[in-house]
Amino acid sequence: MKAAAxxxxxxxxxxxxxxxxxxxxxxxxxxxxxxxxxxxxxxIGIRYIITAFAFLLLGGLEALLMRVQLxxxxxALLTPDQYNQLFSTHGMTMIFLYASPILSGFSxxxxxxxxxxxxxxxxxxxxxSYWVYLAAGIFLYAGFLTGNGPNDGWFxxxxxxxxxxxxxxxxxxxxxxxxxxxxxxxxxxxxxxxxAMRTRAPGMSVNRMPILIWGTxxxxxxxxxxxxxxSLAFFLLWMDRQxxxxxxxxxxxxxxxxxxxxxxxxxHPWVYAIVLPAMGMVSDGLPVFCRRPVVGYSLxxxxxxxxxxxxxxxxxxxxxxxxxxxxxxxxxxxxxxxxTVPSAVxxxxxxxxxWLGRPVITTAFLYFSSMILLFVIGGVSGxxxxxxxxxxxxTDTYFVVAHLHYVLIGINVFPVLGAVYFWFPKMTGxxxxxxxxxxxxWITFIGFNLAFLPMHLTGLLGMPRRVYTYADGMGWxxxxxxxxxxxxxxxxxxxxxxxxxxxxxxxxxxxGANPWDAPTLEWSxxxxxxxxxxxxxxxVASRHxxxxxxxxxxGVRSSIDRGMLLEEGRETIATTALDAEPDxxxxxxxxxxxPFLLALGTAVVFVGLLLKLWSLAGVGGVITLLVLLAWLWPxxxxxxxxxxPAPPRREALHG
Amino acid sequence: xxxxxxxxxxxxxxxxxxxxxxxxxxLSISLIVCVVIAILLWLGxxxxxxxxxAEETRAVEVARGGNGLRWxxxxxxxxxxxxxxxLVWTMVALAKVSGPPGNTQLTLDVTxxxxxWDVRYDAVEPDRTFTTANEIHIPVGVPVLVRLHGADVxxxxxxxxxxxxxxxxxxxxxxxxxxxxxxxxxxxxxxxYCGFQHAHMAFEVVAESPADFQRWRxxxxxxxxxxxxxxxxxxxxxxxxxxxxxxxxxxxxxxAVSAPDLTHLMSRRLIASxxxxxxxxxLGGWIEGAEQLKPGSLMPNQNLTAEQLSDTLxxxxxxx
Numbered sequence: 006m007k008a009a010a011x012x013x014x015x016x017x018x019x020x021x022x023x024x025x026x027x028x029x030x031x032x033x034x035x036x037x038x039x040x041x042x043x044x045x046x047x048x049i050g051i052r053y054i055i056t057a058f059a060f061l062l063l064g065g066l067e068a069l070l071m072r073v074q075l076x077x078x079x080x081a082l083l084t085p086d087q088y089n090q091l092f093s094t095h096g097m098t099m100i101f102l103y104a105s106p107i108l109s110g111f112s113x114x115x116x117x118x119x120x121x122x123x124x125x126x127x128x129x130x131x132x133x134s135y136w137v138y139l140a141a142g143i144f145l146y147a148g149f150l151t152g153n154g155p156n157d158g159w160f161x162x163x164x165x166x167x168x169x170x171x172x173x174x175x176x177x178x179x180x181x182x183x184x185x186x187x188x189x190x191x192x193x194x195x196x197x198x199x200x201a202m203r204t205r206a207p208g209m210s211v212n213r214m215p216i217l218i219w220g221t222x223x224x225x226x227x228x229x230x231x232x233x234x235x236s237l238a239f240f241l242l243w244m245d246r247q248x249x250x251x252x253x254x255x256x257x258x259x260x261x262x263x264x265x266x267x268x269x270x271x272x273h274p275w276v277y278a279i280v281l282p283a284m285g286m287v288s289d290g291l292p293v294f295c296r297r298p299v300v301g302y303s304l305x306x307x308x309x310x311x312x313x314x315x316x317x318x319x320x321x322x323x324x325x326x327x328x329x330x331x332x333x334x335x336x337x338x339x340x341x342x343x344x345t346v347p348s349a350v351x352x353x354x355x356x357x358x359x360w361l362g363r364p365v366i367t368t369a370f371l372y373f374s375s376m377i378l379l380f381v382i383g384g385v386s387g388x389x390x391x392x393x394x395x396x397x398x399x400t401d402t403y404f405v406v407a408h409l410h411y412v413l414i415g416i417n418v419f420p421v422l423g424a425v426y427f428w429f430p431k432m433t434g435x436x437x438x439x440x441x442x443x444x445x446x447w448i449t450f451i452g453f454n455l456a457f458l459p460m461h462l463t464g465l466l467g468m469p470r471r472v473y474t475y476a477d478g479m480g481w482x483x484x485x486x487x488x489x490x491x492x493x494x495x496x497x498x499x500x501x502x503x504x505x506x507x508x509x510x511x512x513x514x515x516x517g518a519n520p521w522d523a524p525t526l527e528w529s530x531x532x533x534x535x536x537x538x539x540x541x542x543x544x545v546a547s548r549h550x551x552x553x554x555x556x557x558x559x560g561v562r563s564s565i566d567r568g569m570l571l572e573e574g575r576e577t578i579a580t581t582a583l584d585a586e587p588d589x590x591x592x593x594x595x596x597x598x599x600p601f602l603l604a605l606g607t608a609v610v611f612v613g614l615l616l617k618l619w620s621l622a623g624v625g626g627v628i629t630l631l632v633l634l635a636w637l638w639p640x641x642x643x644x645x646x647x648x649x650p651a652p653p654r655r656e657a658l659h660g
Numbered sequence: 661x662x663x664x665x666x667x668x669x670x671x672x673x674x675x676x677x678x679x680x681x682x683x684x685x686x687l688s689i690s691l692i693v694c695v696v697i698a699i700l701l702w703l704g705x706x707x708x709x710x711x712x713x714a715e716e717t718r719a720v721e722v723a724r725g726g727n728g729l730r731w732x733x734x735x736x737x738x739x740x741x742x743x744x745x746x747l748v749w750t751m752v753a754l755a756k757v758s759g760p761p762g763n764t765q766l767t768l769d770v771t772x773x774x775x776x777w778d779v780r781y782d783a784v785e786p787d788r789t790f791t792t793a794n795e796i797h798i799p800v801g802v803p804v805l806v807r808l809h810g811a812d813v814x815x816x817x818x819x820x821x822x823x824x825x826x827x828x829x830x831x832x833x834x835x836x837x838x839x840x841x842x843x844x845x846x847x848x849x850x851x852x853y854c855g856f857q858h859a860h861m862a863f864e865v866v867a868e869s870p871a872d873f874q875r876w877r878x879x880x881x882x883x884x885x886x887x888x889x890x891x892x893x894x895x896x897x898x899x900x901x902x903x904x905x906x907x908x909x910x911x912x913x914x915x916a917v918s919a920p921d922l923t924h925l926m927s928r929r930l931i932a933s934x935x936x937x938x939x940x941x942x943l944g945g946w947i948e949g950a951e952q953l954k955p956g957s958l959m960p961n962q963n964l965t966a967e968q969l970s971d972t973l974x975x976x977x978x979x980x
């Protein structure tokens with residue numbers, strides 16, 4: 006993103022010739038060349054979504070294996086080592102390789118369309134964040150597939166993760182893979198923040214942004230703050246393992262609890278980061294099917310931010326049993342109880358939207374509305390664990406496992422599946438099958454609840470989590486069988502979803518630009534959108550530009566068909582951070598191999614570090630450096646250095 | 661024993677009894693909230709008169725109206741009361757259960773190890789201290805101070821019927837306390853993931869009358885009895901020579917402390933950290949097949965001849 010010299014962009018109507026010109030400017034080259042060099046946010050978004058779904062399916066298969074093992078007492082399908090690697094890999098996969106990237110995928114795809122822009126603020130950075138995610142995912146799974154998967158749970162407590170107790174490569178794969186993945190999260194977060202602040206369509210002041218933007222923006226801000234903590238923790242762990250430093254080793258003056266603090270100061274905000282954007286999807290999607298604007302927009306936006314701020318002050322509730330002083334615990338306990346308040350705001354806003362609207366039941370509506378109930382169930386069980394004495398009983402039992410699955414499946418997977426039904430027509434131009442959708446929804450819903458509702462009781466009856474088997478006579482047999490059966494029903498539901506996607510891709514009904522008669526900007530462009538998104542940059546005058554006339558808003562007129570043409574190159578408009586007043590023309594970069602090569606070079610570094618082939622790491626470092634030089638070399642056409650003499654027609658925008 | 665040995669919806673000790681009503685309070689609030697929201701959601705969705713897809717959605721015109729903010733205001737107001745009650749109750753209960761009371765009369769040092777529990781009974785006189793494993797006896801009605809030590813990785817000490825969890829962490833000493841309200845055997849379990857055999861790291865707390873406890877304690881202070889028969893003598897030689905590399909049998913030359921103390925092995929109901937019911941047959945199976953019964957355990961299969969095994973068991977049987 007670089008500012009062009011001041012000039013007043015030409016404003017005009019959309020036209021066929023104009024679109025043809027934009028197409029030649031923005032279209033990605035066909036074939037492999039385009040595949041590895043594209044920086045189109047839609048392409049990257051869809052790749053994110055498909056990759057994350059592939060990881061979801063892998064994580065699901067791991068879960069099914071575990072559920073066969075746990076279906077009855079004393080079963081021996083899996084050895085303890087296999088089980089431990091499975092549950093750890095399952096957690097890593099679902100939390101790091103599915104839950105967050107799937108939301109990044111949707112946000113990548115949707116943001117510029119929601120914002121009325123032609124791409125993310127940093128398109129090449131966007132491509133980098135995908136390639137690094139893919140490479141880190143492959144890196145982490147290479148460990149698992151060679152029998153060196155993570156084996157200490159996703160939060161990986163030391164000293165069990167240290168070399169003395171864990172001599173294999175397992176922890177080296179996990180530690181380095183997580184540092185690697187952190188690069189992707191960090192550059193992605195920075196990109197989202199600048200995109201939200203600077204590339205909104207003129208007129209889209211912060212109080213007109215869709216809630217999904219609020220969700221991902223808040224999550225990204227949090228990620229920028231907390232991902233360094235976890236990257237540091239994993240780096241220190243790697244140092245302890247490779248070079249005998251003593252950060253976590255009590256014998257050398259280190260502190261095992263340091264790991265837990267570093268991990269959870271990241272981990273708890275992260276939990277909110279992987280649900281807030283999904284809650285945003287519900288806040289934006291549900292009202293479309295209730296045929297009214299969402300209730301309490303401002304409160305929803307504020308509660309999103311409030312959740313995140315409070316979310317920084319609750320991490321110790323993962324550590325209530327570590328022997329910290331009672332006074333300290335009571336603060337974190339109080340904060341963990343108070344954090345239910347902003348969540349309650351969202352629940353009542355959604356309920357009111359349904360009650361005060363005229364709901365139409367579609368598959369997307371079923372996913373979005375059922376999420377409200379699942380959110381409440383996951384929320385109240387979280388509220389129970391906030392009470393310290395109660396948590397001393399609940400923690401590390403299956404009650405917590407039930408809780409976190411209601412949170413992650415209820416507040417992430419359900420909205421995401423709803424979001425696919427809702428935005429699939431935009432992405433592909435075809436509607437998904439509603440009949441198959443109903444089967445898909447109900448089987449998923451029933452399977453999920455059959456698997457995880459009884460699990461609360463399993464926990465109250467004392468079953469500890471992370472056990473590869475359990476004795477009979479503990480009162481857990483029937484409940485575990487129910488969970489195992491439910492997990493397979495859930496798997497059938499997910500399978501039906503995949504079938505529906507494949508079927509609808511081939512033979513779904515054509516959608517048109519706005520099949521649901523939805524109010525936001527992405528529905529004003531064709532489905533699928535052209536590479537340049539918006540032929541003319543729209544000007545926004547309300548929160549729901551496509552509904553404003555029918556809602557009878559006085560004197561409010563967004564302009565969709567007429568706006569800035571910006572056709573002198575790959576260009577879009579930058580606006581001011583709060584009021585979204587036009588500020589400057591942004592020259593956007595062309596497609597580039599640099600992001601792919603940079604990810605590749607970095608991957609070589611990490612493989613070298615893993616195998617302690619320092620020369621290989623050096624080679625990777627040189628590649629990384631060279632690509633970075635090429636990427637950052639100041640260029641005239643992006644106006645990164647002294648431009649060619651300006652043509653006379655360019656003049657200052659503000660006089 | 662209870663049909664749900666690790667369930668915490670019944671309490672038999674002071675700390676668990678203070679916590680249980682709070683658990684029920686929060687559980688009840690949670691259930692009520694879920695039911696109310698489910699009903700509101702169900703009734704709201706039932707208002708829908710249209711079901712279908714895109715076409716049906718487009719056919720319904722958009723409109724705004726209604727006082728949505730009142731929903732949020734009323735909802736939050738109603739939610740505030742149970743939150744406040746829970747907050748206050750939590751702080752009061754926390755004050756009662758957190759610190760050990762001043763009048764503890766017995767101090768135990770419990771060390772979590774991969775994958776068993778080392779238990780040392782502390783006394784002012786050094787010759788009144790002794791070590792046992794995986795079975796903790798306490799007198800009823802007396803608060804017992806438990807100092808938790810970490811030896812290898814992190815474990816967590818939990819006896820749900822008596823008290824919540826406290827971690828054992830290398831490099832620091834955590835403190836917890838137990839007070840049983842009535843006699844009984846209460847199961848405990850490691851609840852912090854600690855490796856291969858985290859699943860099989862249980863123990864038992866035996867709460868008994870102060871008199872019974874005193875008898876048990878005096879008995880535990882005794883060294884192992886002298887072997888009587890030739891079989892037992894040969895067995896003791898084997899135990900000293902082989903088991904003594906890791907285990908201790910007080911009164912013999914078996915004096916290593918990296919595995920459970922065996923001095924009164926047969927007085928314990930369970931072996932292998934709450935995994936198997938103790939008995940001569942099971943013990944023989946354990947000695948010969950620990951690697952299969954508890955994969956990853958540091959106890960190696962002994963590969964004894966039939967004669968050696970029967971000698972060993974004959975001696976171990978005397979360790980009452």
